[in-house]
Amino acid sequence: MIGLGIAVVIGGNLYQVGSLSRMGPGLFPIILGVLLALMGVLIIVTAKTLPPDEEGDEMGPPEWRGWACILGGLVAFMILGRYGGLVPATFALVFIAAMGDREHTWRTALLLALGVTVVGCAIFSWGLQLQFPLLRWG
Structure with missing residues (x-):
C-alpha cells in the first residue's frame, strides 16, 4: 500500500496540481496517494503493536x-x-x-x-x- 501510494503521488505530479480553491487534475490523485501511503504505515504500526493471536495465525480457506x-x-x-x-x-x-x-x-x-x-x-x-x-x- 505504501508503494502504490507513493507511485500514485508521483503519477499525480505529472499533472497540474493547482490549489484547493482552483484544483488541477493532479490534486485528487495526490491526496489519495498520500492517504493510501499513510494507511499502509498505519497498518504496519498497528500490526506490530497488536498482541499475537492465541490460536496462531492459521487462516481458513478463501471466501x-x-x-x-x-x-x-x-x-x-x-x-x-x-x-x-x-x-x-x-x-x-x-x-x-x-x-x-x-x-x-x-x-x-x-x-x-x-x-x-x-x-x-x-x-x-x-x-x-x-x-x-x-x-x-x-
Missing part, C-alpha cells in the same frame, strides 16, 4: 462466495450502468455484493440495496449533479 459476489456486483454495475442507468446499476451492485456475506438474507440485502440506491442517487444525481442518467432505456 470464494464473497469474492464472486463482489466481482459480480462490479460487473453488473458496469453493464447496467451503461444500458440501464444509475438506479438499476447501484441497486444490482449493492444487492449482489451483500449476498456475498453469509449473514445476509435476501431480505436484508434487498433493504440495504434499496437504502443505498436512494441515498446514492440523491447524493450523486441531485447533490453533485453527476452527468449519469438515473434511468436509461435501451
